[in-house]
Amino acid sequence: MDMDKVYNSKEVEKKWSKYWVENKTFSAKIDKNKKPFTIVIPPANVTGSLHMGHALNTTLQDIIIRFKKMQGYNTLWVPGTDHGGIATQNVVEKLLKKEGITKYDLGREKFLEKMWQWRSETGDTILDQLKMIGCGLDWDRVSFTMDESRSKSVKKAFIQLFEKGLIYRGKRLVNWCPRCSTALSDIEVEYEDEKSNLWHIKYPLRDSDGYIIVATTRPETMLGDTAVAVNPDDERYTHLVGKTLKLPLVNREIKIVSDYIIDKSFGTGAVKVTPAHDVTDNEIAKRSNLETIEIIDINGKMINVPAKYQGLSVEEARKEVVKDLEEAGFLAKIEDYAHSVGRCYRCSTKVEPLMSEQWFLNVGEMSKKAVDAANDSKTVFHPQSWKRPYILWLENLRDWCISRQIWWGHRIPIYYCVDDKGNRTNCKPIASFDKPKECPHCKGKNFVQDEDVLDTWFSSALWPISVFGWGENENSQDLKYFYPTSVLATGHEIIYLWVARMVQFGLEFMKDVPYKDIFIHGIVRDKHGKKMSKSLGNVVDPRDIIEKYGTDALRFALAQSAAPGRDMQISEESFLAARNFANKVWNASRFILMNLEGIDKLDEKIKAAELADEWIIAEFESTLEKVKTAYDSYNTDAAAREIYDFFWTKYCDWYIELSKIRMTSSDINVKRQVLSILIYILKGTLQLLSPVMPFITSEIWQILNKDEKIIAESVFPKTKDSGFLESLEKMRIMQDIIVKIRTLRSEMNISPAVQIEALFDILDENKEKTVKENEHYIKQLAKIISIQFGKNIERPKNSALAVAGGFEIFLPLEGLIDIEKEKSRLSKEIAIAKQEVERTTAKLSNENFVKRAPKAEVEKIQTRLNDATVKIEKINESLKFLG
RNA sequence: GGGCAGUUAGCUCAGCUGGAAGAGCAUUUCCCUUACAAGGAAGAGGUCGCAGGUUCAAGUCCUGCACUGCCCACCA
Secondary structure (H helix, E strand, O other): OOOOOOOOHHHHHHHHHHHHHHOOOOOOOOOOOOOEEEEEOOOEEOOOOOOHHHHHHHHHHHHHHHHHHHOOOEEEEEOEEEOOHHHHHHHHHHHHHHOOOOHHHHHHHHHHHHHHHHHHHHOOHHHHHHHHOOOOOOHHHOEEOOOHHHHHHHHHHHHHHHHOOOEEEEEEEEEEEOOOOEEEOHHHEEEEEEEEEEEEEEEEEOOOOOEEEEEEOOHHHHHHOOEEEEOOOOOOOHHHOOOEEEOOOOOOEEEEEEOOOOOOOOOOOEEEEOOOOOHHHHHHHHHHOOOOOOOEOOOOEEOOOOOOOOOOEHHHHHHHHHHHHHHOOOEEEEEEEEEEEEEEOOOOOEOEEEEEEEEEEOOHHHHHHHHHHHHOOOOEEEOHHHHHHHHHHHHOOOOEEOEEOOOOOOEOOEEEEEOOOOOEOOOOOEEOOOOOOOOOOOOOOOEEEOOOEEOHHHHHHOHHHHOOOOOOOOOOHHHHHHOOEEEEEEEHHHHHHHHHHHHHHHHHHHOOOOEEEEEEEOOEEOOOOOEOOOOOOOOOOHHHHHHHHOHHHHHHHHHHHOOOOOOEEOOHHHHHHHHHHHHHHHHHHHHHHHHHOOOOOOOOOOOOOOHHHHHHHHHHHHHHHHHHHHHHOOOHHHHHHHHHHHHHHHHHHHHHHHHHHHHOOOOHHHHHHHHHHHHHHHHHHHHHHOOOOHHHHHHHHHHHOOOOOOHHHOOOOOOOOOOOOHHHHHHHHHHHHHHHHHHHHHHOOOOOOOOEEEEEEEOOHHHHHHHHHOHHHHHHHHOEEEEEEEOOOOOOOOEEEEEEOOEEEEEEOOOOOOHHHHHHHHHHHHHHHHHHHHHHHHHHOOHHHHHHOOHHHHHHHHHHHHHHHHHHHHHHHHHHHHO
């Protein structure tokens, strides 16, 4: 039972993280008698290692899981990792680059071997780290988005959607990353402001002398222009609509068209239209039946342009075009201009919109269903402020480009019939799990598979169903029992990228949402509010925090700062404070255990013997309620704060201190009685705290109850009302008196070692009984040797005065008191009391207040006025007495 | 351009349905009191972003503004 004076987190953490895994504490089996509570973890990329974001995200989920488990749910938290598509391929490509080779040198097959090798070597790092920080995951259910089972889900989903006609192939304008050499979906593009120019270019009319000026941020694309567009209501240009222009440098004839999308007030009100390389232009082109000329290829090089520009990069072409326009007199002016530029979310390269043959998913119907689900509260955001942006996004969603021109990922399960020479036939492509045996159209037996892979988010979107074997096992009992899951916890950065798509796929394949509650937490920032990033050098590594302060401190600090939906600024001090709290818990427990020495048996039932007992029980019951409510609504911050406040400022500072009176009693039964309450409250608090700080609470719990279940499997305290509410007010009176006396002692510089007497002059007879019954509290905590009660007690010479708890309290301080100091202190007290009199009098003399405010409120103010008046009177007497 | 948050003590933040401004860290004084100096006791520190309004009463509700951050958008 020996406990170190300081909590040693390292040993305890090693012990328990191992225990939970080895004993399969958090493994879940179907149990139809229990309600399931399920969470699927947001699968971390295999490239990842634990950072603050993970630590926060997984801590929050673990808190929920541990809480629900103690409440009797059959909890399941599914772990796993994501193959991470482009991001992961980029990592391995970089490694290859160091060896001086490219993926093309290796070829697809060999490159994929490298990828798998790398993934098997380092891909589980993050999972091991999650074990370390105590996550209550079911380690028998580790899933990976590219393992066999998950791959079957992906294929099944694709085939089903394809056969339903929702997946189609088409040549469309897509976001192209020239560096990754792949298409990206709309949300994989991040926009960033950039200082640039607005070039004003003259486009001469073919049939007259005039010209029209267009303004553009991308002059090089003028080589691919097929029209100029103006707003039909723009009077400056109405007479020109339908006229023909001669495109400078190219000399192609293009028309002036009208389109309502054009903003009359922007630039010159006339816009050059490049349908192949701009989204808006592409739409204008569709409406006006314009020709589309591709002038940039997938490598970012110019094509289909006059010879002198052919093959140039976009940047080079821009310089040349601007120079040539200027020389030929077509450049009207150049303005400074800031606008946002799309960049690849994986490598930050500027994205090039261009025409490309891709696979698309028609999301119209799925979006509608997801919107309905949100409107019908089948999905609920915490905080709810995310609902609107989420719905808006879904409503404006365009078809999802799901194909990627990379190698790492789920290869699209589409097979093309080919002839003997390997050329594609005209037969319809076939969507299939495996290579088809025979083409149903031409009976041919040769096929090639589509070269592209699926967007990594396609498999992520299936996660809540794929982890339960959807697609592999037609009759998955797990899926029936655990789906829909209970809550999804994630940061707001992937609401669209991931959350929305899971909902869409859940509704599509399971006819039900994947989870009801969507718990959105913030992002961890540094103490200056900056996003943590390697380049800024402000990254706080959770592993360093664990090393220095312990995992429980890390978890507590994160939980405490994580108000739903809000970003949090976190600094070293918060971890330090949490570590200190852990130590406090440790030492309070140590105190109790020390006093347990030699006590063989405790009382079975707790029995409140005096005021402090009733009070701490009432306080605990109220704390329990608040903590439960907080956990249930994902307000871990409130839960952490409530527990901290209760344990430290109520249990430790008051109850334990008061318990010492009985603890030193020679009567073993007295000691036994108070210990039973001390332990009852301690155990209860440990249970409230254990979802947040599982390690230290597990350890103490085990020391306390050698043979009982571990705390993670214990039953969470049930709501109770012992009817001790009156004790709260009584205790408040006692605390008021004790604090006032302490303040006097402190201000008079009287050492705690000096025991002094006190005279209590009774002012309020209603409080007399309570104070007399509990005078030993005052003696113990205010270091008073004896108390003499009486009425109209004459103030002793050289004494200090306090008015508190319905008493005028004199402390005779012969030889200890500084009369001048006492006088000035009393004057200050009087000033404060006078303010109180002013405030309350003002209120009470306000007719409207007395008339309209609730009675209780008026009485309260009246009492305050009376108290202050008495106080002033008494202090004045004392001042006179002092001379 | 639209939307959403935030603005309370030097710093990080609590303050639920409106009724006397709170915590932690930092700071000052005293204390190694036999659970804890990673501690205890006490103190100092705020006209709750600004301006209006509703109300007997506003940090709390309403309107407008300012600043900060985030998200969205077809910013040529």
